[in-house]
Amino acid sequence: MERRTVAFFVVASLFFGGTFVAAKAGLEYFPPLLFVALRFDIAAVVLLAYVLLSRPWSEVRPRTRGDVGGILATGGLAIGLTNALIFVGQGYVSSGVASIIASLNPVLTPVFAVLLVADERLSRRGAVGMALGLAGVALVVSPDPANLFAGGVVGKALLLGSAVSGALGSVLIRRADADLSSTVRTAWGLPVAAALTHGMSLAAGESPASVAWTPEALLALGYVSIFAGVAAYIAYFGLIDATGAIKANLVFYVVPVVATLGGWALLGETISGLAVAGFLVIFAGFVVLGSESLDLPGVARSGVRAVQSRAGAVRRGVGLPTDGTGTQTTLTDGGSEDRDTAADEGCYCPGD
Numbered sequence: 602m603e604r605r606t607v608a609f610f611v612v613a614s615l616f617f618g619g620t621f622v623a624a625k626a627g628l629e630y631f632p633p634l635l636f637v638a639l640r641f642d643i644a645a646v647v648l649l650a651y652v653l654l655s656r657p658w659s660e661v662r663p664r665t666r667g668d669v670g671g672i673l674a675t676g677g678l679a680i681g682l683t684n685a686l687i688f689v690g691q692g693y694v695s696s697g698v699a700s701i702i703a704s705l706n707p708v709l710t711p712v713f714a715v716l717l718v719a720d721e722r723l724s725r726r727g728a729v730g731m732a733l734g735l736a737g738v739a740l741v742v743s744p745d746p747a748n749l750f751a752g753g754v755v756g757k758a759l760l761l762g763s764a765v766s767g768a769l770g771s772v773l774i775r776r777a778d779a780d781l782s783s784t785v786r787t788a789w790g791l792p793v794a795a796a797l798t799h800g801m802s803l804a805a806g807e808s809p810a811s812v813a814w815t816p817e818a819l820l821a822l823g824y825v826s827i828f829a830g831v832a833a834y835i836a837y838f839g840l841i842d843a844t845g846a847i848k849a850n851l852v853f854y855v856v857p858v859v860a861t862l863g864g865w866a867l868l869g870e871t872i873s874g875l876a877v878a879g880f881l882v883i884f885a886g887f888v889v890l891g892s893e894s895l896d897l898p899g900v901a902r903s904g905v906r907a908v909q910s911r912a913g914a915v916r917r918g919v920g921l922p923t924d925g926t927g928t929q930t931t932l933t934d935g936g937s938e939d940r941d942t943a944a945d946e947g948c949y950c951p952g953d
Contacts (some may be wrong), residue, residue: 606843609836613852616833618859620825621700622867624691627821630813633688634802639822641680641795644830645788651831652788661785671779671786675838676793678770685798686763693756695868700860701880702760707850708734708886709768714847717776726889733886740879771846774838783838791834854884 627636652661663669691699708730779786812818840849857880 603843606840609840609843610852612836613833613840614855615859616829617837617852618700618856619863620829620833621687621691621703621856621860622863623821623824623829624688625695625699625864625868627818627825628688628692630815630818630821632802632805632807632811633692634685634798634805635807635809635812636822636825637684637688638795638798638802640684640825640830641791641798643822643826644834645791645795647827648784648788648791648831648835652785656785660782661788663781663789665780667777667779668781668786670777671774671781672789672793674770674773674777675786675790677790677797678766679774679838680770680787680790680834681794681797683763683767683770684794685801686759686766690756690759690763693753694760695864698757699760700857701883702757703764703767704853704857704883705734705761705764706768706771706853707847708883709765710771710847710850713769713772714775714845717772718846730886730889733889734883737879737881737883737886740875740882768846768850771841771850774841775846783842784835787834787838791830857883 624636631639663672687699687703690702694702774786781789837849837852840852843849
């Protein structure tokens with residue numbers, strides 16, 4: 602794995618994990634939707650300024666439907682709705698529980714990838730891992746039928762919705778196949794997220810007058826805007842472009858650990874035994890899912906076998922010159938293979 606990819610993974614995991622701790626702390630001073638909207642205001646100004654100053658307009662301007670689709674999926678789902686649901690839902694639960702429920706994202710992503718991208722599918726082992734993850738989340742949520750709409754359950758339901766929104770958004774970003782770089786796409790997506798969450802805040806009746814502008818509030822807002830906003834989003838969406846939505850969302854396997862430790866160290870939070878058991882079941886699902894969650898489509902597998910077969914045949918043959926346009930390799934079974942074509946497909950050819 603490239604160092605840049607590893608760096609993106611570490612940055613996204615740590616900063617996203619810290620989001621849950623900073624959000625929990627900041628909710629004492631901000632209404633939840635206004636908190637996330639202000640976060641996006643600051644992040645949008647910072648990242649758009651950076652992009653506009655560091656790149657020519659030709660690299661910044663959206664030009665295709667894929668660019669527009671990628672921006673809307675980024676701002677509307679992967680950033681906007683996902684974080685709005687997290688910040689509201691976290692008003693009911695601890696940062697550790699919130700991060701554990703949000704970590705359902707990697708389990709849901711392959712489902713949307715199969716439905717919308719059509720170049721990946723879950724193996725049987727992947728399906729088992731997904732089922733374990735769902736079972737673990739059920740343990741964490743543990744709804745009481747007699748108290749189904751109690752605050753804690755509502756908060757957990759909102760967090761589940763956040764995981765669904767994040768997984769769907771990441772797959773739609775991949776599906777859009779935008780020409781814009783991930784950083785530029787994120788820079789355009791943040792104003793979309795800000796507009797969405799400001800609208801939700803107004804609809805919920807939140808008032809800026811209710812904000813308590815203390816040093817702690819500014820610290821929490823600064824963290825979720827710059828570190829868990831600009832830096833984490835650049836890393837995360839760069840991962841999606843580099844590795845695909847399914848692998849990129851593996852960062853959420855680490856997020857609960859960071860959030861739980863941070864909540865314990867900074868906020869004095871505890872987590873119930875049942876939630877710990879649910880986390881362990883989710884982790885088991887992650888292990889199974891991460892070990893072998895994807896199969897290549899049958900056509901691709903047959904293509905790989907064909908290339909491997911030709912490579913083996915070429916290794917058994919000898920090269921004979923042709924009319925000068927290439928080297929024809931005579932195979933032991935009487936067939937032939939054009940050396941240039943075989944080389945293009947990654948085969949070993951005699952004389953290479």
